[in-house]
Amino acid sequence: MSTTPTFIFKLFIIIQLLLGVHSVQAATVEHDAGTLTLTKTPTRIVVLAFSFADALAVAGVSPVGIADDGDKNRVIKSVRDRIGDWQSVGSRYQPSIEAIAALKPDLIIADTGRHQSIYADLTRIAPTLLLKNRGITYQENLEVMKKIAKAVDKIERVANRLAEHKTIMQHLKQQMKTAATFQFAVVTDKGMWLHSPASYAGSVIAELGLSSPLSADIDNAYLQTSFEQLLKTNPDWLFVGKYTQDTVLDKWQKSPLWKLLSVAKSKQLIEVSPSLWSLASGMLAAEQMAIELASYAKR
Known part of the structure; x- marks a missing residue:
């Protein structure tokens, strides 16, 4: 019985070491x-x-x-x-x-x-x-x-x-068999910035097998874009994240040229969360973006 305290003490030390191995x-x-x-x-x-x-x-x-x-x-x-x-x-x-x-x-x-x-x-x-x-x-x-x-x-x-x-991304990718082009942009009252395939949003779009209207060789992730440049880019789908309530889109949409855009003809201008599509840039964010894209691309 005299060894019991010693045994308990040793057992206590062993337990503490096992619990502490993670922290060290x-x-x-x-x-x-x-x-x-x-x-x-x-x-x-x-x-x-x-x-x-x-x-x-x-x-x-x-x-x-x-x-x-x-x-x-x-x-x-x-x-x-x-x-x-x-x-x-x-x-x-x-x-x-x-x-x-x-x-x-x-x-x-x-x-x-x-x-x-x-x-x-x-x-x-x-x-x-x-x-x-x-x-x-x-x-x-x-x-x-x-x-x-x-x-x-x-x-x-x-x-x-x-x-x-x-597995999730591959499953969603298989649902999105389309030749349409997809583009994300952030927009404010100061201008519009297209996110190229070199950006996070652009690379998620590419990962899902969707096409961009922009060249994959573009190095700049963010491209400030005029209305004339948007007309030239002319995506089939345009996802926009608004950082201000009033944006340059309000002015552009009043132009007679707006109706020349594919997104205007097909009503495929989609407002999305800039926090998700532009700021987040993480794995959980990518899954949410992919789910949103799939809801449109598989139509």
Whole structure:
């Protein structure tokens, strides 16, 4: 009986070690600033782009902070439902260093295109992954998601969900056998920007086997477009995300030339969520976009 306390103590230590093995798991991740080695699995993560929040949602991890432009509805609902609440750390363009530091993160995931200039400041707060977001394509995003999965020790979970995602996308692709051309654009009172096949939305359209009226050789993801250029591009379907209530489309639609567009003749001008089609750029977003496209393309 005298050995019982010793046995219980040893058993307690073993249990603690088994429970703690996850938290001390080291991960080395290649990113746009070199190599980042994490000595433990992060639990307080701040993300500075919506696609990174999407990746964490897929991984089953909730960030403590998001650069959400001060508007939580800019994060698509399917992501919000999975990650719960978070603290805003300002805009994606100029996130608040003070707000990030106040959350005491143990990992920050930043956008190479927007945050390279503040990378040193971020690393003084917490280990920071610098990954592509702005101008990312569908396939590039899947690779970024795998890196995030490695950083948060969710490789197997994300791999399983990715396999499911590919099945979903293939199933939807098979429903969309059409020669029609599909184009997404964002529009404001200042102008229209077509998202080329080099953009996220454009590459999702291509992934689904749908044609773009724009050349696949275009390098620029976003093309500012005049009414005359839209007439020349002349897509069969035009999906638009409005960032302002009044847009240049209001003026263009009053022109006698508007009726020359295929979308005018066939009434195939479709308004969609800019948060989903332009801002989100993640796997969950791609599935929602594909579902929306299928609802039109299989008609």
